Amino acid sequence: MGLDAAEVSQLFAEVVGAGNVLVGDAVGDDYSHDEALGAAPQVPLAVVRPGSTEEVATLLRLADERRIPVTARGAGTGMSGACIPEPDGIVVSFERMNRIVEIDEQNFVAVVEPGVQLDQLDAALAPLGLVYPVFPGEYSASLGGNVSTNAGGMRAVKYGVTRQHVLGVEAVLPSGEVLTCGGKIVKVSTGYDLTQLIVGSEGTLALVTQATLRLYPRAGHASTLLAPFATVDEVTAAVPRIVGSGVGPLILEYIDMLTMAAATAHVGLDLGIPSSIQESALAYLVVALESTHADRLEQDTEATATLLSSLGALDVYVLPDGAAAQLIDAREKAFWVAKANGADDIIDVVVPRASVPAFMARVAEIANEHSSWIAGCGHAGDGNVHMAVFQPDPSVRSRVLHGLFTAGIDLGGAISGEHGLGRSKKRYFLDLEDPAKIALMRRIKVAFDPHSILNPGTLFD
Amino acid sequence: MGLDAAEVSQLFAEVVGAGNVLVGDAVGDDYSHDEALGAAPQVPLAVVRPGSTEEVATLLRLADERRIPVTARGAGTGMSGACIPEPDGIVVSFERMNRIVEIDEQNFVAVVEPGVQLDQLDAALAPLGLVYPVFPGEYSASLGGNVSTNAGGMRAVKYGVTRQHVLGVEAVLPSGEVLTCGGKIVKVSTGYDLTQLIVGSEGTLALVTQATLRLYPRAGHASTLLAPFATVDEVTAAVPRIVGSGVGPLILEYIDMLTMAAATAHVGLDLGIPSSIQESALAYLVVALESTHADRLEQDTEATATLLSSLGALDVYVLPDGAAAQLIDAREKAFWVAKANGADDIIDVVVPRASVPAFMARVAEIANEHSSWIAGCGHAGDGNVHMAVFQPDPSVRSRVLHGLFTAGIDLGGAISGEHGLGRSKKRYFLDLEDPAKIALMRRIKVAFDPHSILNPGTLFD
Numbered sequence: 001m002g003l004d005a006a007e008v009s010q011l012f013a014e015v016v017g018a019g020n021v022l023v024g025d026a027v028g029d030d031y032s033h034d035e036a037l038g039a040a041p042q043v044p045l046a047v048v049r050p051g052s053t054e055e056v057a058t059l060l061r062l063a064d065e066r067r068i069p070v071t072a073r074g075a076g077t078g079m080s081g082a083c084i085p086e087p088d089g090i091v092v093s094f095e096r097m098n099r100i101v102e103i104d105e106q107n108f109v110a111v112v113e114p115g116v117q118l119d120q121l122d123a124a125l126a127p128l129g130l131v132y133p134v135f136p137g138e139y140s141a142s143l144g145g146n147v148s149t150n151a152g153g154m155r156a157v158k159y160g161v162t163r164q165h166v167l168g169v170e171a172v173l174p175s176g177e178v179l180t181c182g183g184k185i186v187k188v189s190t191g192y193d194l195t196q197l198i199v200g201s202e203g204t205l206a207l208v209t210q211a212t213l214r215l216y217p218r219a220g221h222a223s224t225l226l227a228p229f230a231t232v233d234e235v236t237a238a239v240p241r242i243v244g245s246g247v248g249p250l251i252l253e254y255i256d257m258l259t260m261a262a263a264t265a266h267v268g269l270d271l272g273i274p275s276s277i278q279e280s281a282l283a284y285l286v287v288a289l290e291s292t293h294a295d296r297l298e299q300d301t302e303a304t305a306t307l308l309s310s311l312g313a314l315d316v317y318v319l320p321d322g323a324a325a326q327l328i329d330a331r332e333k334a335f336w337v338a339k340a341n342g343a344d345d346i347i348d349v350v351v352p353r354a355s356v357p358a359f360m361a362r363v364a365e366i367a368n369e370h371s372s373w374i375a376g377c378g379h380a381g382d383g384n385v386h387m388a389v390f391q392p393d394p395s396v397r398s399r400v401l402h403g404l405f406t407a408g409i410d411l412g413g414a415i416s417g418e419h420g421l422g423r424s425k426k427r428y429f430l431d432l433e434d435p436a437k438i439a440l441m442r443r444i445k446v447a448f449d450p451h452s453i454l455n456p457g458t459l460f461d
Numbered sequence: 462m463g464l465d466a467a468e469v470s471q472l473f474a475e476v477v478g479a480g481n482v483l484v485g486d487a488v489g490d491d492y493s494h495d496e497a498l499g500a501a502p503q504v505p506l507a508v509v510r511p512g513s514t515e516e517v518a519t520l521l522r523l524a525d526e527r528r529i530p531v532t533a534r535g536a537g538t539g540m541s542g543a544c545i546p547e548p549d550g551i552v553v554s555f556e557r558m559n560r561i562v563e564i565d566e567q568n569f570v571a572v573v574e575p576g577v578q579l580d581q582l583d584a585a586l587a588p589l590g591l592v593y594p595v596f597p598g599e600y601s602a603s604l605g606g607n608v609s610t611n612a613g614g615m616r617a618v619k620y621g622v623t624r625q626h627v628l629g630v631e632a633v634l635p636s637g638e639v640l641t642c643g644g645k646i647v648k649v650s651t652g653y654d655l656t657q658l659i660v661g662s663e664g665t666l667a668l669v670t671q672a673t674l675r676l677y678p679r680a681g682h683a684s685t686l687l688a689p690f691a692t693v694d695e696v697t698a699a700v701p702r703i704v705g706s707g708v709g710p711l712i713l714e715y716i717d718m719l720t721m722a723a724a725t726a727h728v729g730l731d732l733g734i735p736s737s738i739q740e741s742a743l744a745y746l747v748v749a750l751e752s753t754h755a756d757r758l759e760q761d762t763e764a765t766a767t768l769l770s771s772l773g774a775l776d777v778y779v780l781p782d783g784a785a786a787q788l789i790d791a792r793e794k795a796f797w798v799a800k801a802n803g804a805d806d807i808i809d810v811v812v813p814r815a816s817v818p819a820f821m822a823r824v825a826e827i828a829n830e831h832s833s834w835i836a837g838c839g840h841a842g843d844g845n846v847h848m849a850v851f852q853p854d855p856s857v858r859s860r861v862l863h864g865l866f867t868a869g870i871d872l873g874g875a876i877s878g879e880h881g882l883g884r885s886k887k888r889y890f891l892d893l894e895d896p897a898k899i900a901l902m903r904r905i906k907v908a909f910d911p912h913s914i915l916n917p918g919t920l921f922d
Contacts, residue, residue, distance in 0.1 A: 106701045106815035129705075150650045161648045163657070164625060177897040183873045184813035186843050187622045189611045189661050190875040190882060190890060191920060192902045196624070196657035200650050217707040240567045244590075246678040246753040292707040296757060352645035354567035382647050412644045414651040421651060429651060436638040441653045443908035447901060459652060 003066060005045045008090060011066070012048045015059045020096070022047040030076060031091045032084065035335075038345040038401075038424040039081030044071070047091045053170060053178055053209040056092070060207065060453075061176030063090065069456050070174075072203040074114055074142025078149060079335070079346065080422025082202040082458045089456075092207060094144050100124055101210065107184045108215045109167060114144025114208050121213075131218040133159035136418065137332035147211050150200030152418030154251045154331070157243075157381030158290075159216070161418060163199045170210035171198050174449050183212055197444070202420050203455040205448040219290040221297040222250065224324035225304055227313035228273065228281030232256065235283045236356040238311040239380045242287060243353075245307060247300050251288035252381030253331060254356075259338075259377045259388075260284050263330040266337045271323060277314050285313070285380065286327065334377050338388035344397055345389045345424075349408035350417030353383040362407035363387065370400045384417035401425075405432055423457050430461065464527060466506045469551060472527070473509045476520045481557070483508040491537060492552045493545065496796075499806040499862075500542030500885040505532070508552045514631060514639055514670040517553070521668065521914075522637030524551065530917050531635075533664040535575055535603025539610060540796070540807065541883025543663040543919045550917075553668060555605050561585055562671065568645045569676045570628060575605025575669050582674075592679040594620035597879065598793035608672050611661030613879030615712045615749075615792070618704075618842030620677070622879060624660045631671035632659050635910050644673055658905070663881050664916040666909040680751040682758040683711065685785035686766055688774035689734065689742030693717065696744045697817040699772040700841045703748060704814075706768060708761050712749035713842030714792060715817075720799075720838045720849075721745050724791040727798045732784060738775050746774070746841065747788065795838050799849035805858055806850045806885075810869035811878030814844040823868035824848065831861045845878035862886075866893055884918050891922065 003011070009023045022028070023046045032041035045068075050056045063070050069089025076083055085091045098115035105128060112121060119139035121132055136146065136153035145151070147169065152161040159165070168182025171194075182188060182195040198206055229235045235254045242249055255263070264271065273281075287304055291297035305316045319327060330337075335346060351359045356378075363385075367374040376387035387404070391397040405415045405428045415421065421429050430438060442460060445452070464472070470484045483489070484507045494502035506529075511517045524531050530550025537544055546552045559576035566589060573582060580600035582593055597607065597614035606612070608630065613622040620626070629643025632655075643649060643656040659667055690696045696715045703710055716724070725732065734742075748765055752758035766777045780788060791798075796807060812820045817839075824846075828835040837848035848865070852858040866876045866889045876882065882890050891899060903921060906913070 104813075104815070105705075107813045108701070108704060109813075150648075150654075152648050152650075156648055160625070161650075163654070164621070173897075173901070175897075179895065179898055179901070181898070183875075185811045185874055185878070186814070187611075187613050187617055187811055187845060187878045188875045189613075189622075189877045189879050191894065191898070192666075192905055193611075193624070193657060193661055194898065194901065196654060197905075200654055205653075217705055219707070240569070243569060244566075244678055246680070293757075293760075296754075299754075350646045350648055352565075352568045352570075353647070354565070384648060413646055414644075414649045416650045417646070417648045418650050433652065434640065436634075436636075437640055437642070437652070437655065440634070440640070440655065440908060444653055444658075444905060447904035447908050 008046045011062055012059055016048055016050050016055050020049040034076045034078035034081060034083045036079055036081035036424045039084055042084050042087050044085035044089055044091045047093050049093045049096050051096045056172045056207055056209050057176040057178050060172050060174050064174040064451055064453055067451055070453050071455050072207050074145030075117060075140050077138045077141040078145055079419040081424040082420055082422030084423055086457055109184045110213045110215055112143050112211055116143045129218050130215045132213050133216055134162050134165060143211055144208055147199055147208050148203050149420035154253055157252045158248055158250045165214040166199050166211055167214055168212040169195050169198055169208045171206035171208050173206050174453050202458050204445060204459050219292050221294050222290040223297055223301045224319045225287045226317045226319055227285045227308040228277055229283050229313055230280050232283045232360050233357045234312045235285045238285060239353055241311060247304055249287050250290045253286040254380040255284045255377040256375055257282050258375040259334055262337045263334050267326055267330045269326045269330055280314055343388035344391055347387050347404055348384060348417050348419045349413055350384045351408050351411045351413030355411040356383055359407060359411055366400055366403040370396055372400050402428060421459055426459060469507045472523055473520055477509055477511050477516050481510040495537045495539035495544045497540055497542035497885045500545055503545050503548050505546035505550055505552045508554050510554045510557050512557045517633045517668055517670050518637040518639050521633050521635050525635040525912055525914050528912055531914050532916050533668050535606030536578060536601050538599045538602040539606055540880040542885040543881055543883030545884055547918060570645045571674045571676055573604050573672055575603060577604045590679050591676045593674050594677055595623050595626060604672055605669055608660055608669050609664050610881040615714055618713045619709055619711045626675040627656060627660050627672055628675055629673040630656050630659055630669045632667035632669050634667050635914050663919050665906060665920050680753050682755045683751040684758055684762045685780045686748045687778045687780055688746045688769045689738055690744050690774055691741050693744045693821050694818045695773045696746045699746060700814055702772060708765055710748050711751045714747040715841040716745045716838040717836055718743050719836040720795055723798045724795050728787055728791045730787045730791055741775055804849035805852055808848050808865055809845060809878050809880045810874055811845045812869050812872045812874030816872040817844055820868060820872055827861055827864040831857055833861050863889060882920055887920060
């Protein structure tokens with residue numbers, strides 16, 4: 001306890017080698033934060049870069065014995081501050097554990113180390129005609145981070161989120177025990193599902209050293225439709241109709257007028273929408289479809305275009321491949337555009353799909369009440385609303401966020417659909433969640449991590 | 462502690478009304494067992510039939526205070542003895558809590574009480590063009606039981622198991638605290654996923670009083686192909702090829718020669734397969750496809766038939782609807798046929814899909830070593846093998862089961878893919894599973910149920 005940086009460095013250098021422990025100036029600013037806007041960076045005592053599960057087990061056991069806080073880090077692209085370390089703790093960075101251990105084409109699974117990045121995995125899978133279907137929008141994100149936050153993204157409306165595709169994990173407890181949970185099996189009813197408990201636990205229960213991911217055949221054909229609507233309500237009312245049509249959309253996004261203007265301007269994209277329609281359009285719906293057969297895709301695309309027209313779309317554009325890719329890219333960069341434009345925080349409240357209009361109405365009221373500007377886009381098919389909040393005063397902003405989260409929860413939703421709580425949304429969670437559930441979660445935390453060394457600033461105080 | 466039946470009856474009559482507490486002869490044999498072959502029935506002190514969540518909360522609090530063991534029961538169709546009560550405990554039977562609370566067509570969810578049966582839900586959904594896609598084969602099963610065991614069934618190869626469709630639960634802890642976990646939201650990253658932890662926990666963590674289930678548009682068209690093969694290896698080798706074709710099979714089952722003969726004879730089904738082929742066929746593959754479009758179904762059916770032929774099928778039969786329904790029905794009744802034929806136990810080991818041939822080879826060796834007869838069928842697409850074990854000597858049978866489970870685990874699988882462990886498979890689990898994982902699961906159990914009143918004979922000793 002109370003070790004200084006030199007002592008910590010020496011302790012862990014014996015485990016991972018001196019070259020893989022960073023202290024002092026070598027730590028660098030990057031390890032003090034992720035991409036969360038609402039959480040203050042903190043510099044750790046040291047950064048430790050293990051190269052194997054055995055090293056992770058040994059260093060965790062040492063950290064547990066000495067009560068040294070441990071914060072796991074993948075690529076640092078998180079949105080909630082869950083990889084901001086404690087000042088008297090260490091970052092365990094998985095940058096060296098970046099091997100795709102195996103792609104098993106018979107069982108349709110990939111086994112990866114936590115430092116593998118999404119684009120790295122996708123590049124390995126594409127030539128095999130396979131896909132890991134979770135695309136949270138940031139391709140440099142690590143799989144370890146994705147597992148930790150239960151990452152989602154635009155294609156979740158078709159494929160579901162990370163949780164649905166993690167068949168197993170190898171995970172290390174603070175005791176140094178290495179657990180193998182699940183595996184290359186698609187179903188299991190053999191004791192409690194530790195895999196599902198660890199997924200989404202934001203590094204507070206165990207460190208994941210390997211994940212077994214489910215793969216799918218890669219669909220060969222895709223199309224993208226863009227439909228401007230005069231009101232946000234019409235956009236969200238269209239969503240259940242498209243889901244119910246059985247077309248199985250790959251992407252079902254809404255983008256509000258302001259976000260669309262900013263996003264397309266950011267990437268210099270002209271979608272060729274006449275100005276008369278642009279002026280009437282308060283929101284856009286983006287629908288992507290995919291199929292193994294070109295003719296089926298064409299048929300589905302036509303049927304969806306007809307459906308959108310009947311649901312009040314001002315027009316329907318089937319985008320050429322290039323423009324479609326640019327639009328999706330622009331949508332994925334919405335966070336960066338918001339950040340560049342001075343957004344003070346972002347949220348990703350999830351509500352029942354049909355409650356999006358009610359939630360949006362509350363958003364407008366809250367923005368108005370607090371003289372704040374709130375704009376956004378979202379995974380409409382999932383009821384997962386991404387909003388950028390522009391309000392420089394921290395105490396007003398805190399009230400705005402509290403209001404937004406309360407509105408979401410009152411509608412049967414939750415604070416975060418896919419970003420996680422980390423440090424930045426923790427206080428709202430602790431304030432708004434049922435105390436009996438929080439107490440139970442704390443008892444579960446103790447079952448894994450009795451001395452609370454794993455990411456102590458995240459989820460709980 | 463140490464209450465007798467009269468005292469227990471009086472205690473709970475005050476909660477649920479005297480007419481809803483059964484004691485003595487009124488308890489009846491049914492409440493002493495489920496459908497597990499390998500577990501001895503036990504008669505409880507009393508059967509308590511609550512009518513509301515509030516009653517469940519009150520009775521659990523009372524039971525916890527007095528350390529009365531509580532075993533939850535749905536329809537009693539389980540296969541692992543997880544609803545066999547303790548002799549000094551009570552059965553909480555959910556037969557009165559059998560309401561479909563809501564079918565929400567906008568959000569594509571149903572909210573059900575635990576006593577709702579699968580056929581009851583399906584009858585309510587069919588007219589709306591919706592489906593809850595988990596069909597574990599026994600339509601009188603309750604949703605509460607399905608949630609408790611994480612039930613699977615033939616369509617899991619397309620839709621996944623119960624876990625993937627439970628968006629939320631209302632669950633009561635032994636403390637009487639009522640937790641609302643998840644809800645009508647399809648994704649969430651807000652603290653630990655208690656829903657996923659409770660699903661599959663076999664009534665040992667909490668009593669589920671309501672479940673929110675995901676629904677899907679009902680596909681209008683279906684076809685069924687039957688392909689006899691000369692070897693089991695050819696059948697299992699065909700499986701990854703069909704999955705990889707992108708056709709997205711609804712059902713992908715293998716049935717061995719003996720099981721096929723027994724099952725079809727049981728329902729009086731003549732599939733019109735020439736005797737020359739029947740004599741050469743050691744195993745059958747059943748492939749069902751579904752589609753929203755008749756023309757696509759026809760195209761996929763033809764493509765799959767061609768693929769099956771190229772993979773060595775002795776012939777490929779596209780079954781008329783009536784025969785297809787009978788065959789699926791016969792397959793679903795395989796357990797009953799095995800039981801009627803004197804099977805002494807059944808197993809549902811799951812292994813990686815591609816390891817089914819290796820597992821089947823070990824099964825044949827084990828059967829031979831122990832002069833036992835082992836036959837079966839299985840969810841080939843999921844690597845989930847259902848075997849009936851014919852070996853009347855309990856100690857020899859125990860060695861056979863131990864050998865089968867060891868073989869499954871050695872191949873990266875697990876003891877149960879969908880039945881659960883209950884009382885009947887518990888000892889193998891406690892013997893074969895990693896002690897560190899069992900210890901962690903026990904700590905999780907304590908976090909929910911500190912006095913171990915919930916289903917104390919299941920999972921753990």
